[in-house]
Amino acid sequence: MEDHEANPSRSLPLFLVFLFFAPSKTNSIPSTNCDETCGQTEIPFPFSIGHGCALSPAFQLSCNTTSHSIQAPFLPDTQLQVLSISNGQLRINSTPYIAQDCLDSSHHVAQISLPETGPFTISDSSNVFTAIGCDTVAVITDDKSFTSGCVSLCGSQSSVTNGSCSGIGCCESAIPKGKTHLGLGTNSINGYKNVSDFDKCSYAFVVEKRGFSFVERDLRDFVERAEIAMNLDWSVGDESCSTIDFNVCGGNSFCVDSVRGRGYLCNCSDGYHGNPYLNGSKGCQDVDECVDIKNSPCVRAARCLNKVPGFSCICPFGSTGDGRLHGSGCKKIYQVIEAVLGTGLGLGILLLCGLWFYCALKKRTMMKLKEQYFRQNGGLMLKQQISSCEGRTDYPKIFSLEEVKQATQNYNESRIIGRGGFGTVYKGIVKDGIVVAIKRSKVMNQNQIDQFINEIIILMQINHRNVVKLLGCCLESEVPMLVYEFISNGTLHQHIHENTTGARIPWQDRLRIAVETAEALSYLHSAASMPIYHRDVKSSNILLDDNYTAKVADFGLSRLVPLDQTQVPTLVQGTFGYLDPEYFHTSQLTEKSDVYSFGVVLVELLTGQKPVSLERSQEESNLAMYFLSSLSSKDLAEFLDKNVLSEANIDELRAVAELARRCLLLRSDKRPTMKEVAQELALIACCGKQSQVRGDGRNQTLEILERQTPFPVDLMATIDSANEMDMSLDFDDE
Numbered sequence: 001m002e003d004h005e006a007n008p009s010r011s012l013p014l015f016l017v018f019l020f021f022a023p024s025k026t027n028s029i030p031s032t033n034c035d036e037t038c039g040q041t042e043i044p045f046p047f048s049i050g051h052g053c054a055l056s057p058a059f060q061l062s063c064n065t066t067s068h069s070i071q072a073p074f075l076p077d078t079q080l081q082v083l084s085i086s087n088g089q090l091r092i093n094s095t096p097y098i099a100q101d102c103l104d105s106s107h108h109v110a111q112i113s114l115p116e117t118g119p120f121t122i123s124d125s126s127n128v129f130t131a132i133g134c135d136t137v138a139v140i141t142d143d144k145s146f147t148s149g150c151v152s153l154c155g156s157q158s159s160v161t162n163g164s165c166s167g168i169g170c171c172e173s174a175i176p177k178g179k180t181h182l183g184l185g186t187n188s189i190n191g192y193k194n195v196s197d198f199d200k201c202s203y204a205f206v207v208e209k210r211g212f213s214f215v216e217r218d219l220r221d222f223v224e225r226a227e228i229a230m231n232l233d234w235s236v237g238d239e240s241c242s243t244i245d246f247n248v249c250g251g252n253s254f255c256v257d258s259v260r261g262r263g264y265l266c267n268c269s270d271g272y273h274g275n276p277y278l279n280g281s282k283g284c285q286d287v288d289e290c291v292d293i294k295n296s297p298c299v300r301a302a303r304c305l306n307k308v309p310g311f312s313c314i315c316p317f318g319s320t321g322d323g324r325l326h327g328s329g330c331k332k333i334y335q336v337i338e339a340v341l342g343t344g345l346g347l348g349i350l351l352l353c354g355l356w357f358y359c360a361l362k363k364r365t366m367m368k369l370k371e372q373y374f375r376q377n378g379g380l381m382l383k384q385q386i387s388s389c390e391g392r393t394d395y396p397k398i399f400s401l402e403e404v405k406q407a408t409q410n411y412n413e414s415r416i417i418g419r420g421g422f423g424t425v426y427k428g429i430v431k432d433g434i435v436v437a438i439k440r441s442k443v444m445n446q447n448q449i450d451q452f453i454n455e456i457i458i459l460m461q462i463n464h465r466n467v468v469k470l471l472g473c474c475l476e477s478e479v480p481m482l483v484y485e486f487i488s489n490g491t492l493h494q495h496i497h498e499n500t501t502g503a504r505i506p507w508q509d510r511l512r513i514a515v516e517t518a519e520a521l522s523y524l525h526s527a528a529s530m531p532i533y534h535r536d537v538k539s540s541n542i543l544l545d546d547n548y549t550a551k552v553a554d555f556g557l558s559r560l561v562p563l564d565q566t567q568v569p570t571l572v573q574g575t576f577g578y579l580d581p582e583y584f585h586t587s588q589l590t591e592k593s594d595v596y597s598f599g600v601v602l603v604e605l606l607t608g609q610k611p612v613s614l615e616r617s618q619e620e621s622n623l624a625m626y627f628l629s630s631l632s633s634k635d636l637a638e639f640l641d642k643n644v645l646s647e648a649n650i651d652e653l654r655a656v657a658e659l660a661r662r663c664l665l666l667r668s669d670k671r672p673t674m675k676e677v678a679q680e681l682a683l684i685a686c687c688g689k690q691s692q693v694r695g696d697g698r699n700q701t702l703e704i705l706e707r708q709t710p711f712p713v714d715l716m717a718t719i720d721s722a723n724e725m726d727m728s729l730d731f732d733d734e
Helices: 218-225 333-376 379-387 401-407 446-461 492-497 507-527 581-586 591-607 623-633 642-647 650-663 674-687 697-707 715-725
Strands: 002-005 060-065 071-074 082-086 089-093 099-102 107-113 120-122 127-132 136-141 147-152 170-173 181-188 201-208 229-234 253-257 264-268 303-306 311-314 416-419 423-429 435-441 470-474 481-485 542-544 550-552 567-569 588-590
Touching: 071 082, 099 181, 107 201, 127 136, 127 147, 127 218, 136 170, 136 201, 147 170, 181 201, 201 218, 401 423, 401 435, 401 470, 492 542, 492 591, 507 542, 507 550, 507 591, 507 642, 507 650, 507 674, 581 588, 581 591, 588 591, 591 623, 591 650, 591 674, 623 650, 642 650, 650 674
Parallel strands: 201 229
Antiparallel strands: 002 107, 060 071, 082 089, 089 229, 099 107, 099 201, 107 181, 120 229, 127 170, 127 201, 136 147, 136 181, 253 264, 303 311, 416 423, 423 435, 435 481, 470 481, 542 550, 567 588
């Protein structure tokens, strides 16, 4: 750099063009006679002082005496004083190279010129162009096409802010990248007319970032106190690391591309320190991090162990961790255990709280759901019925859902003793050790729920030894459940039609079962507090205990009948084969409807035949029609059960057959009542007498059948008529 007076076009280079070099395959090792310092400044390789000591002439410095009579290194053949050298940067004194413009003195410009092919460029990343002055415009330009600058204005002393270089008294501008030539200049905008409190001078210079802090005093005596420096970027060669096919760096080092955009630098690998451009003892050597005890990288409790490269920290016995000062350090094992236990305990408490909250929420939800099911399953209606019967010791109990689940082992499949169209029957044991039968209904619609509640209400009115006793119910589940006394010997239908054990019911027991069933139905019709019509009398609804005592069950279709009514209009319901034809056609339910169904049961006991069988002809597939037609055209021995014929008195059988015929009369007003049926059966069973039959029973039957004109005898006509009327029939023959 050189100052010029008056004519800025006259400029001389600050230093000669540096001789550049081509890198060799092996780095030159400096002679032991080469100076490595100049004054107080260290000169690391590839730089050196003296001929043949530097990597190339471009890195050869000279050691001269400064104006302050001290030794300092200079770039060769220049006045550029080197202040310090680092890998990739060279710091020089830029104080003598300040552009200046004063109102009462000469105008000075400054130029910095470096060889375009040399190893140096003016650093754009670590320098800044700065100007000081009032009403000042400063310009920075290269020797080609780049021009930039900044403007500094200030009106009074109070307007200047110390430490700020934002346009009031001081301004800044960036340095272009990779430049080897820069020209600096400054001038006044208004001829310093607005400057009053300061010297009428302005200055422009390049300075390293954070190397200059502007203060208000600089506007008066900047030159006297100015001590500034700037940085040059340097690199080796003109090639990048990727294009070099041989090792250009020393041992334990690696090549990196220079920030200049051309050339390369060498850096020591991690864990090594030294000169990366040299080999041997002066090159990159392992750093013993453990030597400096005061600045040890390990915590106080850990032992430092040097490695090549790097180090490790060993925690004492009973401790764990990496031992590093800036790592996890060393922690005693019990502290780790405490931390783990504390964390585990905290998580455990959190989990327990969450579980408790979940269980409480689930319990509350279940309680609400139980209440909903209780109302949905008719619990309010049942409660109202219960309140009217307070004081009864035999009153059915309301079981909880938990009691029912425990009794059935959570509805275990092995506890199932029966299935039907409306649900499943389980064998269970309640708290008192009592064996019970629990009827669990399938998912119900409102009509089925009404039938279920109806069965409970009816069974509450009944107290008879031949009627299954209701012990209680459960309404807290989605499907309601009834708890009955357990009848262990199956149904009459199973013993007659599905006998798998080989044991059969003898005639006298059959007759007794008929008597007991008739007495139970007679009780329902005439002895109960309010007459009850069963509506679904069939052999599968007659249960037998261990002594073959009959128990009438399944009151889901039953109806309570007001005392002042003899018939009740209802939707036709029942089991096909047992259904009263008159009830089927008129929908008028009477006690004689149960009489007709019981007549079919009597015929089952006599013949051993099913109520409906496809093995018989279409006209005779219905047992009742088959029996009536056989009475009129065959002898008893032809269609009665052979075992029954061999065990019973023929007169006794004729009496029962005649009673069954009368129960099956198509006109209900011609049928006997259940009370009369029970009395006649009891008389036959007790005394062996038959009913009083006038004339030939076979002819009388035919005569009666011929008089029953209002109702069809043909089975298929009956079925077709039922379909046309869209009435409900239960075709379950069980």
